Amino acid sequence: MNARDPLLPVQPDEASALAKYAERTWDEEIVPALTDYIAVPAKSPMFDADWQKNGYIERVVRDAAAWVERKKIAGLRLEVIRLEGRTPVIFFEVPATKSGSTDTICLYGHLDKQPEFNGWRSDLGPWTPKYENGLLYGRGGADDGYAIYAAITAIMALDQQGIARPRCVGVIESCEESGSFDLPAYIDLLRPRLGNVALVVCLDSGAGNYDQLWLTTSLRGNVTGTLRVEILTEGVHSGDASGLVPSSFRILRQVLDRLEDSKTGRLLPESFHCAVPAERIEQARATAKILGDEVWKRFPWACGADGGPTLPTTTDPVEALINRTWRPTLSVTGADGFPELRNAGNVLRPHTAFKLSLRLPPLVDGNEAATKLKALLEDNAPYNAKVTFAADGRVGAQGATGWNAPALASWLDDALNAASRAHYGAPCGYIGQGGTIPLMSMLQQGYPAAQMMVCGVLGPKSNAHGPNEFLHVPYGKRLTAAVAQVMAACP
Secondary structure (H helix, E strand, O other): OOOOOOOOOOOHHHHHHHHHHHHHHHHHHHHHHHHHHHOOOOEOOOOOOOHHHHOHHHHHHHHHHHHHHOOOOOOOEEEEEOOOOOOOEEEEEEOOOOOOOOOEEEEEEEOOEOOOOOOOOOOOEOOEOEEEOOEEEOOOHHHHHHHHHHHHHHHHHHHHHOOOOOEEEEEEEOOHHHOOOOHHHHHHHHHHHHOOEEEEEEOOOEOOOOOOOEEEEEEOEEEEEEEEEEOOOOOEEHHHHEOOEOOHHHHHHHHHHOOEOOOOOOEOOHHHOOOOOHHHHHHHHHHHHHHOOHHHHOOOOOEOOOOOEOOOOOOOHHHHHHHHHHOOEEEEEEEEOOOOHHHOOOEEOOEEEEEEEEEEOOOOOHHHHHHHHHHHHHOOOHHHOEEEEEEOOEOOEOOEOOEEOOOOOHHHHHHHHHHHHHHHOOOOEEEEEOOOOHHHHHHHHHOOOOEEEEOOOEOOOOOOOOOOOEEEHHHHHHHHHHHHHHHHHOO
16 A cells, blocks of 8 residues: 555545545436436526426425435535525535534535526427436536535545545525525525635536636626616507607617627726736636637637628637626627517517626626616616616615635645646636626625635536536536545645
């Protein structure tokens, strides 16, 4: 037997054992559990107003809790917490096996899902799981129903090998895809039970490729809501009224011109921008060297006018990375007031409504941005039209604030690279993500000394929220083992 290296929390043979345990558990237990999970349309409350009556969220929460309880982990305590009128949260805790440890590792994920969307392959569907060539297709498996299963497996892998670890707690919510507006109440309730959080492991993020472990270093904030313009009480003959009655769509375009330069996509209000920290620019340069043109080529570009692919806003990998992580961007994600094309007669429509998604830089306050956005869009409406912007979320929390990772402690940097080399054969990569995870800002404010391991399985073409979403199972197996190895290194 090789001599034990006292400087390594996990020895090479132990890392190999962690990988084998993770692989076996994924094949025998996690993939079947996620197959059942994908089949349940547990849409987030923003997309299912009758979520309580329909019971889908309750089902996936109950199924995940039962799976965890069957594991019989020593000292495990699990509770499904339900606050009146709010989506439920799974909270579990497992005592430390590391002698003298007073710290806590907090593991996070969610079980609610985005809606169906269209464009799925003919043999796939959002609620029709299919496992093919190592990819598990269907809505929510990668984003991020796998999280609770992978988190528990990482704990079990360490315990099976007798590798010491700190106390672990888990917070698994079911409102994340709606902006986590239910979560703050649960965090306040659970704060006395969380303990001294030294490490947060968030499994709801992405990966730059499938060849190494990736640490997320920043997340954008987000404001979503409905912009509505009303000019008439009912539709009228366009031949009779056009030229006299202004188009609600044209008014909406004018209003959006206050927010966005339509030629460049730049957001005009400076309050929606922030300075990009120098270290994030340097990280973007390093990541661009790893990923190259795949930063933009990985998207499903349509065929352009000249027969070639349509083009991105930039083909410079560094600028592309910064654009999608540190610069505000507007997307229109839905529309109302339009008949289907086949039913579109010569009628001047009475109203137009757009669903807006405004991604914010990590350092811009989401709730303040929602307030400013409402004033910007509603004030001084053209033609005295009725213009309203209704932000999603609860009053006082109508916008999610982004997150910029704290300085990386040397122990975590070393552990991430050791785990990445052990399970992927390459060093850890560092990348900002354009999505939003509201919990990270909450926890960083509440636990400023905690280290943050934000990672996930959403790599190239995994297409969370869109058609043909998949979970890259081989990557998930390695990620589970890597997370376990990092947890063992937590002081």
